[in-house]
Amino acid sequence: MRGMTMTGVATALILASAPAALLAKPAPAAPAATPFKLGAATLVPLRDMLNVVPNDGSVFGKGLDPAQVAAVLAKAGAPTDSLTLGVDALLVEMPGRTVLIDTGLGPKVGGMLQASLAAAHVAPDAVTDILITHSHGDHIGGLLTADGALAFPKATIRMAAAEWAFLKSHPASAATVAAIAAKVQTFAPGAEVVPGIRSVALAGHTPGHSGYEIVSQGQRLIDIGDTAHSAIVSLAEPDWTVGYDTDAAEGKATRRAELAKLAASHEWLFAPHFPYPGTGKIVAKGSGFAFVPGHP
Ligand SMILES: [Zn+2]
Structure with a gap:
């Protein structure tokens, strides 16, 4: 009895802190780093x-019949028993700054972000800023090495003030919070976080969930995080x-709203969970939308 109770408590803590990690099964992927230009920036x-x-009705179409x-899925020619999502991050090399948006699941569970970064010929020490869309494990896991040290020791870690408060509210995240606290700088939604990159408030998935819009020489691309x-x-x-959204109604x-905006503006986007490389445009289709892969 006592053992079962302890297990229950531990499971509850994990659920509170990292729902994404529990409801998805990480699978290995080969490192990949395919650059393209956006104005003067290399993405x-x-x-x-x-x-x-x-x-199974727990994540996509939560509460609906999985059929x-x-x-x-069948209409799109995809397998119907499970959905395979990418887990990717976006490197932005700009004059004077090397910016990383999100950090993947991390080396503890077999994440290949560091190998992909090496394939892009960027050393961890060269990263000046890390922009966090939100504090789920598949976005902040790579902030730390397998033994808990800072994976990008010279980088300032930036996230919305509401997201930092959200992360700190989970007791199970205490070790991560302690390891990164001295490097964290928070911002208000909509702020320009580094020159040429503006945060975009996209709350619902988490309280401080933020997109990042990169602008260079009149070209634009937005990292929409887990908006979709x-x-x-x-x-x-x-x-x-x-099922991953903290506030289901606000998430919807x-x-x-963001997909409609992107379908109207034809702006380029990057989505960390779309099929690699995760870049393309949104078009209106029926009562919803569709993804057209591509990049500038
Ligand atoms: Zn995610």
């Missing part, structure tokens, strides 16, 4: 891992509840 999607999410999700997880289901059915509203 490099960096592959970390894959996440395999079962189609409804399967129908959307599946390039198929999240776009075709943006109003379906996503933010997802539909």
